[in-house]
Amino acid sequence: MKISIQARMLGVMLLGLHLIVFFAGFFAPYETSLQNRDLPFAPPAHIHFLDIQGKIHPRPLVCVLVERSDAFAEYFEDRGHCFPVRFLVRGAPYKLFGLMRSNVHLFGVDAPATIFLMGTDAYGRDVFSRFLYGGQISLFAGLIATVLTLVLGALLGTLAGYYGGWLDAGIMRGAELFLALPWLYFLIAVRAFLPLSLSPKDAFVMLIAVIGFVGWARPARLIRAVVLSSREHHYVLAARLFGASDMYLMRRHILPDTYSILLTQAVLLIPQYVLAEVTLSFLGLGAGEPTPSWGSMLSTLQQYSVLVSYWWMLIPGLVLVPVFFGYVLLASELQSGRKTAAS
Amino acid sequence: MRFLVHRLLHSIFLLVGISLLSFAFLELAPGNFFDEMRLNPQISHDTLVHLEKQYGLDHSFAERYLAWVRSAVKGDWGVSFAYGSPVAPLIWTRARNTLLLTGLAMLLSWMIALPVGLLGAAERGRWLDNFFSLGTSLLLVTPDLLLALGLLWLALRTHWFPAGGMQSLSSSSAHADKLKDVAFHLMAPVAILVLGGLPVLVRHIRAAAIDALQQPCIRAARSHGISRVRILFRHGLPLAAAPLVSLFGFSLASLLSASLLVEVVMSWPGLGPLLLEAILARDVYLVIGAVMLAALFLAGGMLITDCLLFAADPRIRTEKLA
Numbered sequence: 226m227k228i229s230i231q232a233r234m235l236g237v238m239l240l241g242l243h244l245i246v247f248f249a250g251f252f253a254p255y256e257t258s259l260q261n262r263d264l265p266f267a268p269p270a271h272i273h274f275l276d277i278q279g280k281i282h283p284r285p286l287v288c289v290l291v292e293r294s295d296a297f298a299e300y301f302e303d304r305g306h307c308f309p310v311r312f313l314v315r316g317a318p319y320k321l322f323g324l325m326r327s328n329v330h331l332f333g334v335d336a337p338a339t340i341f342l343m344g345t346d347a348y349g350r351d352v353f354s355r356f357l358y359g360g361q362i363s364l365f366a367g368l369i370a371t372v373l374t375l376v377l378g379a380l381l382g383t384l385a386g387y388y389g390g391w392l393d394a395g396i397m398r399g400a401e402l403f404l405a406l407p408w409l410y411f412l413i414a415v416r417a418f419l420p421l422s423l424s425p426k427d428a429f430v431m432l433i434a435v436i437g438f439v440g441w442a443r444p445a446r447l448i449r450a451v452v453l454s455s456r457e458h459h460y461v462l463a464a465r466l467f468g469a470s471d472m473y474l475m476r477r478h479i480l481p482d483t484y485s486i487l488l489t490q491a492v493l494l495i496p497q498y499v500l501a502e503v504t505l506s507f508l509g510l511g512a513g514e515p516t517p518s519w520g521s522m523l524s525t526l527q528q529y530s531v532l533v534s535y536w537w538m539l540i541p542g543l544v545l546v547p548v549f550f551g552y553v554l555l556a557s558e559l560q561s562g563r564k565t566a567a568s
Numbered sequence: 569m570r571f572l573v574h575r576l577l578h579s580i581f582l583l584v585g586i587s588l589l590s591f592a593f594l595e596l597a598p599g600n601f602f603d604e605m606r607l608n609p610q611i612s613h614d615t616l617v618h619l620e621k622q623y624g625l626d627h628s629f630a631e632r633y634l635a636w637v638r639s640a641v642k643g644d645w646g647v648s649f650a651y652g653s654p655v656a657p658l659i660w661t662r663a664r665n666t667l668l669l670t671g672l673a674m675l676l677s678w679m680i681a682l683p684v685g686l687l688g689a690a691e692r693g694r695w696l697d698n699f700f701s702l703g704t705s706l707l708l709v710t711p712d713l714l715l716a717l718g719l720l721w722l723a724l725r726t727h728w729f730p731a732g733g734m735q736s737l738s739s740s741s742a743h744a745d746k747l748k749d750v751a752f753h754l755m756a757p758v759a760i761l762v763l764g765g766l767p768v769l770v771r772h773i774r775a776a777a778i779d780a781l782q783q784p785c786i787r788a789a790r791s792h793g794i795s796r797v798r799i800l801f802r803h804g805l806p807l808a809a810a811p812l813v814s815l816f817g818f819s820l821a822s823l824l825s826a827s828l829l830v831e832v833v834m835s836w837p838g839l840g841p842l843l844l845e846a847i848l849a850r851d852v853y854l855v856i857g858a859v860m861l862a863a864l865f866l867a868g869g870m871l872i873t874d875c876l877l878f879a880a881d882p883r884i885r886t887e888k889l890a
Binding site: 398401402409410413416496500503504507508509510523526527529532533539543545546549550553 | 581582585586589705708709710711713714720721724725731825828829832833843844847848858859862
């Protein structure tokens with residue numbers, strides 16, 4: 226399959242975002258649970274290149290925020306009290322991939338000053354850091370759930386298409402059942418039958434299992450259709466004549482025919498599943514506080530006062546738009562690529 | 569006739585399957601509604617055992633399922649633990665609100681999507697089509713959640729329309745006033761649902777219309793000098809009927825389940841918030857009832873689609889009878 230340049234570029238951009246989120250520990254200046262109780266709802270930091278005398282600084286400056294004494298959560302910058310942003314600083318320890326210990330962060334600023342690129346939330350926690358760590362749950366739950374769905378779908382679809390008969394009938398009836406279920410209702414209902422408060426790790430696994438398990442039907446049907454036709458290819462019949470086992474035929478000759486469908490399905494499913502995670506967490510059914518996820522970060526916006534006054538709390542939701550746009554474009558590129566390849 | 573009976577049996581099979589699936593998940597779930605009472609020292613162990621017995625929780629899976637089926641046939645759909653009353657009336661009052669919301673949204677989205685989709689197909693590749701495509705793409709990648717939060721923000725900032733709920737506290741009891749008040753509250757949630765559902769609808773209608781306009785009979789009509797508008801509506805639209813009917817059936821089917829998130833964000837007293845409450849309280853029969861009602865709509869919607877297709881497209885009739 227030929228992949229166009231646009232599709233490649235989109236892929237690289239999406240990959241970049243995922244890498245940043247994956248290495249959240251390095252890119253995030255603070256820990257997700259670090260509270261600054263004296264700085265609730267601080268606005269996104271202003272980065273200055275001029276100090277108060279008008280001198281140009283090659284290193285950007287961040288000034289200390291001081292809360293106004295007459296109003297809640299309103300701040301002014303103490304321009305006489307600025308600190309340079311430092312790069313590759315040592316700070317709070319974290320683990321890369323959950324095993325490599327490190328304490329080097331991409332950027333940071335010296336003690337009295339703070340650098341909140343996306344402001345802070347009600348507890349004065351850095352929204353940017355929480356956003357990156359939250360992406361680990363939201364994006365990767367979507368990714369892993371997609372893999373789970375596709376593995377399930379490919380397995381059941383191949384079995385149904387290859388063996389036919391009662392196995393085919395049974396699996397396809399099941400698929401119709403799952404296709405007919407009201408998607409979000411079912412997702413929530415399945416979630417309902419699991420314990421409500423879970424440790425973050427359990428919640429992550431649970432989210433993946435629930436989301437990934439619900440959607441296997443559509444890929445299974447598509448895969449079955451491909452397998453049905455590819456089973457009849459002459460080279461498959463020839464291989465069977467030479468005594469190839471069923472397992473060998475499926476692995477070597479039939480599954481490769483389904484790769485392009487699987488890829489397109491993956492690109493279509495990932496944004497849906499990311500959104501499913503965000504929705505479940507928004508409704509309070511995903512990973513709970515203090516673990517950040519994009520959905521649970523957005524759920525604070527259900528308080529009207531937060532929604533009206535602090536726009537930066539919306540960032541985890543706004544980010545979904547370009548991410549989804551990337552995926553949708555990628556999917557249409559892949560689909561048109563497949564069409565031209567077929568013709 | 570045989571076709572319809574076949575479809576009907578299929579729907580029944582679906583509903584039974586979904587109810588069994590829900591019950592199976594219920595069986596796997598740890599804990600029940602009375603777990604929280606167990607922590608309360610004022611409620612004795614005997615009371616709890618009695619309560620569990622009263623609600624039949626000590627019976628086996630099969631017995632409980634059969635009891636539920638009996639209750640469903642009777643029209644009760646089980647008993648809610650939290651409300652202590654049959655599930656059906658509870659769900660029905662909420663479902664009415666949801667249907668009001670989604671029905672209106674569906675009507676509006678079809679009224680907008682049909683002309684936009686047809687125009688896009690007729691003007692394919694020209695600036696109007698490109699403009700519509702851009703609009704639908706933008707809407708497609710904007711999650712409903714974000715749309716809802718955005719409109720909520722607008723409502724709170726500008727006070728153009730109410731930010732949530734279904735009625736004002738101060739609304740008078742006069743019938744006309746009440747109606748106006750509800751209509752006023754409907755604006756924002758309906759707008760979100762329409763904007764959220766529009767892109768998929770427009771894209772499907774456009775694709776179906778493009779397919780239809782490429783048929784040879786359309787070219788023949790054009791060569792006869794029939795006007796473009798007449799070709800589009802009199803000749804193109806009926807040709808595209810089959811996919812449009814399927815799409816319409818899909819809209820019908822998702823009437824109850826499409827608005828959950830919007831209802832929660834805009835605090836609309838529909839089925840969505842009830843379901844969420846029931847889940848958080850582990851009120852399992854209420855959950856199953858809500859899921860079953862949504863599934864009933866899905867099955868019903870699909871059945872209606874099949875009937876409409878059967879009526880609209882002679883090809884299906886011959887195919888099935890052959």
